[in-house]
Structures are given as structure tokens and as C-alpha cells.
Amino acid sequence: MQYQITPYALLPLCTALISALLAYDTWRRRGDPASGPFIALTFLVAIWSFGSAFELSSTNVATALFWVRIEYIGIVSAPVAWLLMMLAFSERRSTFSRPWLAFLLLIPLITTAVVWSGASQTLFWTSFYIESLTPLTVVRTTHGTWFWVHTAYSYFMLVAGTVLLLRGLFSSSGLYRDQSLALLIGVLAPWLVNILYISNLVPAALPDPTPLSFLITGLAFSWAMRESSLFELGPMAYREVVQQMSDGVVVLDTLFRIVDINQAAAQAIGSPARQLIGQPLAQALSGWPDLVDRYRGRLNVDAPTNLEVAISSADDLLIYDLRVSPLLSSRGRVTGRMLVWRDSTATKQAMASIQSQKERLENQAVALQAATAAAEAGSRAKSLFLATMSHELRTPLSAMLGYTDLIQHDIATNDTEALEHDLRHIRIAGDHLLRMIGDVLDYAKIEAGKMPVELKLFDVHAVIEAALAAVRPLFERHANRLELQVAPDIGPIYADQLKMRQVLINLLSNAAKFTQSGAITLSVFRTPGWPDDCPIPPDMPIIVQGYLNLRVCDTGIGMSADQLEHLFEDFTQMAPGTSDNVGTGLGLSLSQKLCQLMGGLIVVASEPGRGTQATMILPDRS
């Protein structure tokens, strides 16, 4: 081998050295998706330039041919590496499938084979010679068929890579200006140099500057990669975040085809991402036909929109929060849409659970409040009961004690007439007290649900007569006139005779007590249905045999609406001072309960100053 020393060789040699260093340095810090193609490119450029330097130093054909062949190892593959690098930068693809790589490298490999074989003399170079130009020798060639194939392929790679990167540069908004500029210089350098070279603006004696242009590309990209951490941190990080995030992300073009999809989304759909990319969304989601139909119109939005999507599977209902963001071009045109969704089932369930717990607590608070109020009311009722009982028991007792005082005087004055009178009154008061205690016991029995009901068939007239006999003294004392309206054929009734009499006595004595020198009417009649002039209670059973009504009307003082409202409450409405012969303290409350035990009801109507009408309505079971 023969060599010459030439300063021209210094340029490719420097290029080779710098490229080799770049390749080594990048290899050391590889990790960026673009670093693989970048290392390949700089390494190939290094080989190319290295070969070029030795080619320039060669002084005979054989040596020159050897170094040119070495050069071609770089020349044929560098455009492929360049394309891959542009792909890596623009598409952020870090791996390339073997078939794809093999396909790209097919022509370069053939070219290498051609160049290194004997066939190169016919297919690649029709002539290969050394021209001696003072002061140095230069390799000259004329080209064969395959050379043009190789050249066309190389330019195709160059064009494809350039288009890819420029498209990426213009569509990405997140790049800094400096980075964009560096990438632009890197892309345009080979073209500029090539244009200069083809248009013969570079002296023929100078070596091929193409490797230098690739070195410029390498340096520019290297700067962008390192100084700005362009791909190491920025978009790389974003991509990584999007890929790894648990939320599903799908980028759609305007025709709703999947342009990009992250792992979570692909997993949710159940197909690998590379299969889904390019598919129409409807096709990708063909497993959920109703879902596509339901939301078809709602994805077609021009402003960010949030949707809630419910998907029911065999045994579950999943709820997703879906955000649809239109992707706008720099001119504001919608170029696609990004869907981001998050499974919010757990959140929704947790919220629902919190809500239901809150409601339960609120209900409990309300129940507690009600219970407290009931307890307080119960306590108040109890206090009232005790106060009332005290009052009720004291009244006849007071009379008995008062007459006892009188009897002492009667005895002292030997007034037997007065003595007889006073003893009789003690007896009346004592009887009243006894009846009252009986009433209290009745009341307790009813409250405990232990009041027996003895139903039998008996004559209504008999009960009326017994009741009237009991209240007659009271009527006389209050100078009340009795009017009786009883149908002679009123007949028998099937009920509890004692209870019916007790209630009737209570109604009559109430009327007599609150009426002075008035008229009290007792009317007894049957009705086929509930009496028309009495409001029907909601819980009364319908008895087809009809009803027996015992109605007591008085012309007494009457009651206000407020008094009426509390009429049947225990111990709240009682006649003051009840040492009367009939009637006991528990009054209407007990009567109502007794009547209800027989399946009946007492209905009272009254107006202040206009008297009271009380009707005992009993179902006729006869």
C-alpha cells in the first residue's frame, strides 16, 4: 500500500475522530430512544470519514479501492441510520422490529456486497482510476447501474427522514426555540452540502463533504440531546408518564382512528397497542357495541368535555370519568382528539358509601332526637299523670276529711240529721275514690294489653237504663233535662256490656258536668255504614252489619278546637273537681280506649258556648 501525506485528508480524519468520539460518548450514556440510531449514524460517519481520509492519502488504485470499499460500509448504511434517528426523534420510537430493519438494510447490504465483490467493476463502477493532480492523486470513478439504485435509495432515506422530523418539529408545541433550531440545522445540513456538491460549487479536488454534513447533523442533534436534555427529560418523560399512567389515554384523528394509545388503554381494551394503532375507535371497541353507539356523538366536541361513562359487565358496573380534549392545529383547526379516562368506580362507590353513611348518621340523629323528644314527652306525661292523679285522689279524700270535721261538730251538737247527711257524703266520696282507683287499674290493664273483653249478646235498652240511673243525681244537681231518643226496636247488640255501660255513663256525666240548667239528649240509632256526620278514622275496619250509635248532645259550655284536639290524650282533659257521684278522673281517655277494645270509636264535635256532641260508635256484630 502506498500513501501520501495530504492536508485534505485532515478534514475527513477530524470528522472521523469527532464522530467516533460522539458515538462512544453517546454509547456510554445511551438510554434515549434516539441514542441507538444516533450511535449507529455517528459510527457509520466515522467509518466513512476514516475511509475517506485514507482514500485521499492513497496513491495507487488497489489501496484507494480498499479504502473506498471501507468507506461504503458507512455510506450505504448512514442514510438508513439517519432515517431511523429521525424516526426516533419524531415518533419517539426506540425499538424497530427486525423485519423492518432487515427491509431497510436490504439495499445497503446488497450494495455492500456489490461493492466488495468483483461485480463492482461492472455494476457499480464502470471505471475506477487514480488521477494524478499536482500535488496529489485523486480517485476518479464512473458509475454503474447499482450505484444509481444505491444513490436513489440513499436520497429516499434522506427525504423520508427529513419529512418525518420537519413534521414532528412543526406539530410539536413543547419544544424550545433553540432546540428546534438545532434540529433544523441538523436536518438541513446534509441537504445544503449535497446541493453545493451537486451544483459543483465545491472544488472537485476536495473530498466528498457528505460525511462532514452528517457530522454537523450529529453535532446538532447531540447538542439538542445533551445541552437541552431534549429527549432525555422532556418529551421522553411525558411519553413515559403517559405510557405508565394508570389512566387510559387514546389519541384519535379526525376520523376517530386511533393514532396513539397508552398501555393502560390498550390493556383496558384488551389488545396490544401496536394492533390498535390505526384502527377506528368503533372497531377497537367492538366488544362494547352499545358504548360506541351511546357516546358516538358526544366525542365529536371542539372544546374539552368531561363525560361519565358507565359500563356494565356481567357482574359489575364500572364508572369512568372520561375527558375529551380536542387537539388543535396552530390555526385552531381540530386535528384530532385525546381521550383520557379514569376508572372512578371505586371513588364513586366510596362517595356513595360515605353518602349513605352520612344519611344513616343523619337518620340516627333524627331518630335519637325523636327518641329524646318522646322520652321527654313521656317524662312530661308521667309528671302530668302524677300531678293529675294527685289532684284526682285528693279531691274525694278532701271531701271525706272535710265531712269528718263536720261529723265531729254534728256529734258535739247532737245533730243526727246532719250526721246522717255527712256520713252519706263520706260514703259517696269513698265510692268515687274506689271507682277512680278501679279506673286507674283499668287504664293500667289497657296499657299493658291485659284488659279482657267479654263479648256477649245483650239488650241495648238495659244498658241505657242502667247508665241513666247512674247519672240521674248528677243531672238533677246541674238542673239538666234529659231527652231520650231511642228506637223501640233498637234490639240487642253483641259487645262487652260493662264496658259499654261504663263509656255511656262517662259520656252522660261529662255532658251533665259541663251543662248547667240545660238539655242533654241521648239518641241511640243504627246506621248501615259509618255515620255520615262523623269523620271516618283512617284505620277503622269496614263492618258490613252496620253500626250502633249512642250519641250524647248537650247545651253546655262546649270546647275550643284546641281543647278538642287534646280531648283523648291521657289525663290532659279532665273535669275539675270530681267528687260527683258518677264519672271518674280518667274520663274520655279511658272511655275511648274501652270503646276501641270493642272495635268502636268515640267521635266528639264541639263549639265553645254551643255545647258538645259525643257519639259512641260500636260495630254491630249481632
Next chain:
Amino acid sequence: MNSVLVVEDDWMHRDFLVRLLQIKGYIVRAAIDGESAMSALQSHVPDAVVLDLGLPGISGYQVARLIRTAPETAGLPIIALTAYALDEDQHRATLAGCNAFETKPVDLDSLAAKLESLIAERSARTA
């Protein structure tokens, strides 16, 4: 002789109170409710009133207030009677204008002592 008006709706109480007070030497008139008490007071002003608080219609409290508002009866001693033995009732009676309070069963001696001292107190004041 001093006169007393007994206002009591319960006939038995009315009966024995009238007689016991007569035995004690009072001229006793009786009324069965608030209205008849007011009309009795219009025709004759007694020296004291024994007033049952639990009257039907116009209550004993109202009767006491009415007695206090009329100029001719405003200074009349009133002894309230009730079978409700709570302090609250006594307080209400005092507020209504009653001078003393007796719970049923009535202690005749206590009632008579209260009547005597109240009547004496009043005659000392007016004299």
C-alpha cells in the same frame, strides 16, 4: 261578723266548706263558678274570698285577676284552693293576686287562721 264568699264548683266541697266556715262564725255565701262569683261580688262585697282555682269556664286565676282589677274589690283578701299541690300552682296563684294558698284536703284550722289574719290585716290597713 265577717263574711266570706266560697267559690267552688265541686258540690261536696262547696257543701262542707260553707258549713264548716259557718261553724267558725262566718257569714258564708257560695258561688259555683267564676261568673256567679263575679255577680255575687257585685251585689255584696264580703270580707274575704275562698277561691277554688280549678273552675270550669272562667278559671280561678282569672277570677282572682278580675277581683284585683275592680276598685271596690281590689283589696279583698283571696285564699286560693286547689288539689294541685305543686309549687308552680302556688306561684301562679300569687301572680294572679291571691294572698294565701290552701291545698286540698283542706285543713280547716289553717284555713280559718289564714282568713282571720288576712281580714285583721286588711282592717288594720284601712283603719
